[in-house]
Amino acid sequence: MDGIHKGIQKVGVVGFGIMGSGIAQICAQAGYETYVSEIEKKLIDQGLERIERFLEKSVEKKKISLDDKQAAMGRIHGASTMDHFNDCDLVIEAVNENMELKKKIFRALDTVCKEDAILATNTSSLSVIDIAKETKIPDRVAGVHFFNPVPLMKLVEIVKSIVTDDGVIERCREFCVTIGKTPIIAKDSPGFILNYLQYPFRLNAIRMVENGIASKEDIDAAAKFGLGHPMGPLELQDMVGLDTTLSAVDDIYNMTKDPNFAPPMLMRKMVSAGWLGKKTGKGFYEYDENGKKILTRELIR
Ligand SMILES: NC(=O)c1ccc[n+]([C@@H]2O[C@H](COP(=O)([O-])OP(=O)(O)OC[C@H]3O[C@@H](n4cnc5c(N)ncnc54)[C@H](O)[C@@H]3O)[C@@H](O)[C@H]2O)c1
Known part of the structure; x- marks a missing residue:
């Protein structure tokens, strides 16, 4: 070599x-x-x-x-x-x-x-x-x-x-x-460094929405104004695409059986419904044809 x-x-x-x-x-x-x-x-x-x-x-x-x-x-x-x-x-x-x-x-x-x-x-x-x-x-x-x-x-x-x-x-x-x-x-380990850190964070944000703990806006605000993140975890999830993340966390969960990577049921339902995020105009938020967020009714109940 x-x-x-x-x-x-x-x-x-x-x-x-x-x-x-x-x-x-x-x-x-x-x-x-x-x-x-x-x-x-x-x-x-x-x-x-x-x-x-x-x-x-x-x-x-x-x-x-x-x-x-x-x-x-x-x-x-x-x-x-x-x-x-x-x-x-x-x-x-x-x-x-x-x-x-x-x-x-x-x-x-x-x-x-x-x-x-x-x-x-x-x-x-x-x-x-x-x-x-x-x-x-x-x-x-x-x-x-x-x-x-x-x-x-x-x-x-x-x-x-x-x-x-x-x-x-x-x-x-x-x-x-x-x-x-x-x-x-x-x-060479599932999620390497960054995704191993960030996937559980994003999945926890989705679990909080699923369990009605807080509104999606307030969860995103917590990360932006309390942790200094440029985007909230749900906004980020919409940008990346729910299908992409679901497939990645499914893979990691299957390899590790670590419950931190188990996808919430809400995520699966949204992917089945085609609510993939920005690319389909709907995810946790709704988007216009230019990808701009529309402030509208609660999508998630
Ligand atoms: N998109 C992201 O945010 C992101 C971030 C980090 C890593 N990745 C990884 O990067 C890789 C590429 O992702 P992407 O988002 O650019 O996908 P993409 O679909 O935009 O591009 C993949 C390209 O590979 C080409 N391709 C397929 N077979 C080929 C072949 N035999 N020879 C030459 N080209 C071929 C396709 O035509 C396509 O244009 C994936 O492994 C993905 O997991 C993606």
Whole structure:
């Protein structure tokens, strides 16, 4: 694994959706030649448009210059195959949260990438060792978990599987610093650090609504004005999507049987009803077509 200590020059990103495009953007802005792959060209174009819009706003706000924007865009190279990852020093997988899909991607990366490349997954909840064991060199596989929206969220969790090489973790940590992030290191354990902390908090907020302990507005106000959180747990839950969180906490509960992660019945009912939050216009609160909260009747009884 000696080569692993060489500097990272070229970065690959598999999947150019919400997270992949954010990751590619910040890598390109930090000066890395960045290679991305998607299942079809249309999705590459959409990802590039998303980045272009973000950078355009940054130019308008005078956070970056027009030259910076153009230089960053010029460093992003898209393709619908993975062949151009052969020369990358670090490849970050950001495809859909599906174990079989991720395993397939890692088997392919294992063949395409050079032996000293680091292979990373942006998974939020899947086991890194289960993904790593699909490769011939599982000790070069780590989790590098970014948060949404990637260009704005400072935190990155680096996840060390039971076999990940310490040198790989150190290189990932150094890399995160070069792209302006604050890395923290976690074991390959359900929820890693942040979600292990925050899911029970959000589920407790839902249990309080379910049990009629307080109104949703007052629960959110407690977190904002008493704990200094930028958003209340129910507002945050609406933003993330109830279905997304339900699937994640179900997974953690099934793995750990820890009652802190048992989803409240109200959450299941809301997901069944299609009250998923902002994306469906209704969750704990109601939203207009621009995603703005509508102050209206109590939805939850
Ligand atoms: N959205 C979030 O808030 C968030 C936060 C942290 C981590 N994550 C994790 O990041 C990963 C990606 O999530 P997302 O929200 O960006 O999803 P997304 O649906 O926006 O993007 C996933 C992309 O992967 C592409 N893809 C699928 N198969 C592919 C293949 N074989 N080759 C190349 N591309 C392929 C899809 O076409 C899609 O564009 C997931 O593991 C998710 O759990 C998401």
